[in-house]
Amino acid sequence: MTIEKKEDPRAVRSKKLFKQAALSLLIEQHSISQLTVQKVADRAELNRATFYLHFEDIHDLMSIVTNDIFDELSIKLEPLVNSEIHDNREGLTVFLDYIYENRKFFAVLFEYKHYEGRLFGLFKQLIEARRDRAKNEGRISKDWVSIEILTASIIGIIMWWIREGIHFSSEHIANQITQLYKKSPIT
Secondary structure, three states: OOOOOOOOHHHHHHHHHHHHHHHHHHHHHOOHHHOOHHHHHHHHOOOHHHHHHHOOOHHHHHHHHHHHHHHHHHHHHHHHHHOOOOOOHHHHHHHHHHHHHOHHHHHHHOOOHHHHHHHHHHHHHHHHHHHHHHHHOOOOOOOOOOHHHHHHHHHHHHHHHHHOOOOOOHHHHHHHHHHHOOOOOOO
16 A cells, blocks of 8 residues: 655645746746746745756746646546537537636747647547547538648637637637537537
8 A cells, every 4th residue: 555645735835836937927928938947936936946846947847837737728628528419618618718717828838839739639639539429429421621620720719819809708719619610529
């Protein structure tokens, strides 16, 4: 029997402060390359030594922050994969709400092709899973748009929304995506 060691609450708090500091600096500066350990430590009101107790360098911190964000995105997408109803605007809206709440961070993140590619991969997996499920249920359509084109379209809509159309609600965007892709089992 292994006993899991509980992390020190101070360490948890410090890591959280560093992550929040990095996010707030990114939103202000719009550039990952301008982040430094000193800037993050100053914003978190902690010292550099504490930073290095938890992270190797700024790239390690950013890797953890973005992995946390993408893990959360995956969790938000999971109900869309498993939903029973074909037209799942509610699940899509929950996902888009998360994007909206973190829109400033995503606007910065999407400047980097690597992160856009990760989001593309998440949606591609969602669409593939829903199509496989539809095939297993006997709902096959010859009119389905290719997975890559469908995924690129959705990512394009989300990126446009974050950069140009944020005045639209997540419900409105979910409705638009759903209407646009009625023939494809994605929402």
